[in-house]
Amino acid sequence: xxxYVYRDKCKNFKKKxxxxxxxxxxxxxxxxxxxxxxxxxxIEEMVFRYTFLQKVAYARADEEHTSTDARKIFSRYIGLQIxxxxxxxxxxxxxxxxxxxxxxxxxxxxxx
Numbered sequence: 001x002x003x004y005v006y007r008d009k010c011k012n013f014k015k016k017x018x019x020x021x022x023x024x025x026x027x028x029x030x031x032x033x034x035x036x037x038x039x040x041x042x043i044e045e046m047v048f049r050y051t052f053l054q055k056v057a058y059a060r061a062d063e064e065h066t067s068t069d070a071r072k073i074f075s076r077y078i079g080l081q082i083x084x085x086x087x088x089x090x091x092x093x094x095x096x097x098x099x100x101x102x103x104x105x106x107x108x109x110x111x112x
Contacts, residue, residue: 003031006081013079026073034087034095038080047071049092056100076096 005027007013007020026038033049035042047070054065063072087095 001083004029004083009037009081010077010079012076017060023075023077024078026077028074030080030085032081034085034092036082036084036086038077040078043071043074043078043090046074049089052096056096 003103007018007023007027007102010018010023012018029050030038030046034075035046035097038087040048047067050065050070
């Protein structure tokens with residue numbers, strides 16, 4: 001299923017300085033974090049999950065953002081929606097553990 005990023009749902013979409021590229025990147029990140037929409041009341045959970053992914057190292061990007069940076073970035077895109085399923089923290093953590101397990105098994109087989 002293709003990913004749809006509904007940028008026009010953002011509260012600041014009509015502003016001249018709206019960054020469409022960053023908005024799309026946030027949309028793709030939302031898939032990994034397990035969110036369907038950015039709301040004021042779920043930004044802290046998004047920051048937690050983003051920071052968690054940075055700590056487990058398999059999702060490292062070119063640059064790391066502090067939790068304060070991530071909070072500011074997510075706050076710029078309140079209202080952003082994608083066509084993705086919403087995950088509980090438990091399901092998110094299970095997915096992360098399974099991905100980490102696959103990475104470890106792959107590295108062990110590759111080294112043998």
